[in-house]
Amino acid sequence: MSQKQTHHEQDESPPEETEEPTGSPAITEKGKELVEDLDELMDEIDDVLEKNAEEFVKNYVQKGGQ
Amino acid sequence: MRRRIIGLETEYGLTFYPTGTAYLPMEKVIGYLFEEVIPTGWPSNAFLVNGARFYQDTGCHPEYATPECASFKSVVTHDKAGERMLESRLQPARKKLEEEGFTGRLFAFRNNTDSMGNTYGCHENYLVERSLDFWRMAECLTPHLVTRQIYCGAGKVFTVAGQTRYAISQRANHIHEASSSSTTSSRSIINTRDEPHSDAERFRRLHIIVGDTNMSEYTTYLKVGISSLLLTIMEEDGKLPSVVLEDPVDALRQVSLDLDLNMPLALAGGGKMSALAIQWAYLEAAEVHFSSLGPGVFRSLLNQWKAVLTSLDSDPTELADRVDWIAKRQVVRQFMDKHSCGLDDPRVAMLDLQYHDIDRSRGIYYLLERQKRMQRISNDNAVAHAMDNPPPDTRANIRGRFIRFAKETNRPYSVDWTYLKLSGYFEETILCTDPFASHDPRVDELVATAKGDLYHI
Numbered sequence: 001m002s003q004k005q006t007h008h009e010q011d012e013s014p015p016e017e018t019e020e021p022t023g024s025p026a027i028t029e030k031g032k033e034l035v036e037d038l039d040e041l042m043d044e045i046d047d048v049l050e051k052n053a054e055e056f057v058k059n060y061v062q063k064g065g066q
Numbered sequence: 067m068r069r070r071i072i073g074l075e076t077e078y079g080l081t082f083y084p085t086g087t088a089y090l091p092m093e094k095v096i097g098y099l100f101e102e103v104i105p106t107g108w109p110s111n112a113f114l115v116n117g118a119r120f121y122q123d124t125g126c127h128p129e130y131a132t133p134e135c136a137s138f139k140s141v142v143t144h145d146k147a148g149e150r151m152l153e154s155r156l157q158p159a160r161k162k163l164e165e166e167g168f169t170g171r172l173f174a175f176r177n178n179t180d181s182m183g184n185t186y187g188c189h190e191n192y193l194v195e196r197s198l199d200f201w202r203m204a205e206c207l208t209p210h211l212v213t214r215q216i217y218c219g220a221g222k223v224f225t226v227a228g229q230t231r232y233a234i235s236q237r238a239n240h241i242h243e244a245s246s247s248s249t250t251s252s253r254s255i256i257n258t259r260d261e262p263h264s265d266a267e268r269f270r271r272l273h274i275i276v277g278d279t280n281m282s283e284y285t286t287y288l289k290v291g292i293s294s295l296l297l298t299i300m301e302e303d304g305k306l307p308s309v310v311l312e313d314p315v316d317a318l319r320q321v322s323l324d325l326d327l328n329m330p331l332a333l334a335g336g337g338k339m340s341a342l343a344i345q346w347a348y349l350e351a352a353e354v355h356f357s358s359l360g361p362g363v364f365r366s367l368l369n370q371w372k373a374v375l376t377s378l379d380s381d382p383t384e385l386a387d388r389v390d391w392i393a394k395r396q397v398v399r400q401f402m403d404k405h406s407c408g409l410d411d412p413r414v415a416m417l418d419l420q421y422h423d424i425d426r427s428r429g430i431y432y433l434l435e436r437q438k439r440m441q442r443i444s445n446d447n448a449v450a451h452a453m454d455n456p457p458p459d460t461r462a463n464i465r466g467r468f469i470r471f472a473k474e475t476n477r478p479y480s481v482d483w484t485y486l487k488l489s490g491y492f493e494e495t496i497l498c499t500d501p502f503a504s505h506d507p508r509v510d511e512l513v514a515t516a517k518g519d520l521y522h523i
Contacts (some may be wrong), residue, residue, distance in 0.1 A: 036501050041437060045397070045417070048428050053416035060419060062079050062180040063092075063126050 068301070070294055071134045071193035071264075071460060071501045074145045074286075076279055077127040077186035078152060078424070079177060082163070084170035090163070092126045095172065098159035099128055099152070113481045115470045116455055117462025118148060127186050128152055128174065129252040133462030134501045136265075138363065140457050143444040144282045145501040147452035149176060153424045176279050177220060177422035178236035181415075185240040185253075188279035192294055193262060193501065194484045195301045200270065203300055204245055204256045209309045210296055210348055211255050211276050212318045213341035216327055218289040218492040220278035223398065223409060223418040230410035231323065232398065234391045236278045240321035244314045255314060263483040264501045272297065281422060281431035282516070283443040284388040288374065291367045295352060304355035305345035310334040315340075325395075327378055342378055349375060387441050393434060394421050414510030448491075468496075471513045488512065 050056050080099075082090050100112075100122070113119050117133030130148030135141040152174055160172045179185050194203070219234035221519045233239075243254040257273040260266075274293065280286045299306060311317045312332040320329055321341045330338035339347070349371055359365050377384040386396045401417055402409065423429035426436075434440050456466030472479040478489040486496040486509065496508050 038400055040388035041397075041433070041439075044433055044437075045401065045430060048430070048433065049413065049420060050416050056083065057181050057412060057415045057419060059083075060079070060080075060081050060175075060180050061182045062184045062186060063348055 067134045068298065070297070070503065072138075072141050072290055073132045073134055073137060074141055074290070075187075075189040075191070076145060076148060076176065077123050077129045077130060077188070078149075079175040079422075080128060081173045081175075081184060082168070082170055083173065084168065086169060090168050090170075095159060095163065096122050096126055096128065098162045099155045101158070101162070111361060111446045113465060113469060114151075115466050115473065116147065116452060117457070117460075117466040117469075118144065119483075121152065123186075126405070133456050133466070134460040135457050135462075136459045136502070137457075138287055138294070138367070139443055140271045140459075141290050142286050143448050143452045144457065145286060146283065146444060146449045150449055151428065151453055156425060161473060174424045175421070175422040176281060176424050178279055179222065179240070180222075185237065187237065187253075187275050188277055189257075190272075190274040190277055190290060190293065192274070192297055193264065193269050194272050194297055196262075196266070196268055196270050197272075198300055199201040200258070200260075203272070203297075204309065206300060206306045207293075207296060208244060208255055208314050209307070209311050209344050210293070211274060212311060212314050212331075213321055213344045214289065214292065215278070215318075215321055215384070215391075216345065216378055218277060218280065218285055219322065219389075219391035220280055220285075220422075221394040221418070223415055224520065225410065230408070232325060232395060232409065233322045234325065235318070235322040237255060237276060238318045241276050241315060241318055255318070264499050279422075280388070280390050281429075282388060282390045282393065282440055284441050285390045287443045288371065288389075292348075292371055293440070295356075295364060295367060296348065299352060299355045302355070304351070306351050307344070309339065309344055311393050327382065342375065345375055345378075387439055388398065390421075390431075393440065394418065397430060397434070403488060410483075426481050459504050461498050461501045461503055464498055464509050467513065468509050492517050 070300045080092060080095060082092070082095055100120070104450060119127055119131040123129035130152065132141060132144040132148060135144055156172050156174060163170070163172070165220065178187060215235040215238065220236045222233045224231060224233055241253050241255055243252050245254045245256045245258055253275060255274075255276040257275045259273045260270050262269040262271045277289055282288065296306065310333060312334045317331045320331060324341070326399065327342050328340050330340055331344070332338055332430065351366070352368060352371075356364060356368060374388070378522065382392055383396060385392045387393070398409070398414055398417060401407075401414065402411070405411070405413065417430060420428065421430040426432040431440070433443070457464035465481060465486060468480070469481060472488060480487045480489065484497060484499055486498065498506060
């Protein structure tokens with residue numbers, strides 16, 4: 001962990017340009033909201049998930065590729 | 067900023083889940099998948115009107131090679147266009163099989179492993195200056211390629227010796243050498259295959275086969291963009307961190323299992339650094355090299371890279387909307403919570419596999435995308451456009467235009483990355499050795515004279 005902290009200390013570059021879509025507070029907030037309504041997502045996953053999981057995964061065999 | 071030609075080759079896993087027990091050779095499935103995409107009687111290999119190549123790879127995998135792309139966004143878009151093209155072939159192929167009495171469902175997965183430990187890949191191709199010394203380039207890039215999985219990994223639930231774990235990378239365990247010329251028997255971090263498909267005195271091809279296949283557009287963007295940016299630094303005689311890993315292949319596996327992102331990796335000549343620290347070192351080198359860079363694609367990429375590393379440092383779950391292994395891990399954790407099951411539950415293995423299902427009505431990744439949980443780089447319209455149109459700014463534009471013309475006028479033709487030939491009409495082979503050239507007067511003339519103004523630009 002000490003290496004990570006060192007990196008933060010060394011990292012004194014100026015704040016990012018505003019054009020940046022990523023890691024902005026708005027996005028982070030959105031991420032938190034999404035975490036809260038996960039129930040719906042999990043229900044949908046239960047709906048689409050293959051029911052015969054064990055057999056399906058076991059039978060998923062490919063000839064080797066590159 | 068100089069342009070670079072980049073292309074991705076993605077191999078897909080294919081499976082038919084029968085309602086009955088009829089044995090179905092995959093060759094038959096592949097045959098139906100390619101029907102209509104490829105002219106009758108041709109081998110399973112063809113260039114398309116968008117300049118891409120869609121073919122059957124070693125081991126019965128459909129493989130899609132994007133056309134030559136000259137921007138990161140273009141690569142992401144065209145890679146997805148290939149996925150959508152394959153998806154669009156699943157239903158027709160399934161219907162054909164049904165007509166023959168094979169009832170069941172057809173799946174294509176955009177991942178890298180099956181349940182038996184076979185692997186198939188996503189190969190990155192970067193056109194680089196021939197003047198760069200290959201072995202020096204490989205040495206400078208290897209620590210990056212080993213550690214970038216912390217934001218490029220596709221995530222994988224796997225079981226070894228009765229113990230089930232979550233790994234960052236799908237591909238890490240299948241790589242056995244730092245560099246080699248083989249892509250199948252002894253897979254390596256950097257492949258030495260050098261087919262530049264262009265002026266070999268000026269360029270070589272850097273062929274990277276260590277990466278996972280990504281579902282997230284954002285992850286693909288980071289993977290391709292940052293690797294390309296580091297190549298630019300080398301081409302411009304800039305400085306990259308002088309980090310040399312003691313055992314890159316071993317480090318690749320260690321990083322893949324290090325979900326806390328703090329495992330120290332042994333460096334040659336002593337000392338240790340974590341994967342994250344190595345990535346910070348690359349970013350710092352890039353910030354120094356590009357310090358005078360104004361706003362634009364590269365500046366934006368540097369900022370995104372920094373934001374990603376910052377989140378990996380503080381709270382990786384912040385990247386669940388961008389990075390595959392983190393998105394998938396979050397879903398897996400929530401599933402386990404809801405069903406009070408362990409990582410070794412077969413449903414979790416299914417969830418892992420189905421994250422990569424390219425059928426958007428079933429795929430877990432697409433469920434996340436539909437719920438606006440994933441950040442995108444491209445969009446549905448751009449991807450649909452790329453299925454029928456080549457990138458306008460590379461040689462693929464010439465190829466795509468030529469193929470469209472040949473198809474519309476029903477003329478037999480043969481095409482490869484560097485040549486175009488219309489059989490029986492215009493016998494001259496048109497060589498296209500400059501991948502940056504997006505127009506060719508001979509193709510313009512051919513199209514104009516054969517078809518009149520209708521096809522004249």
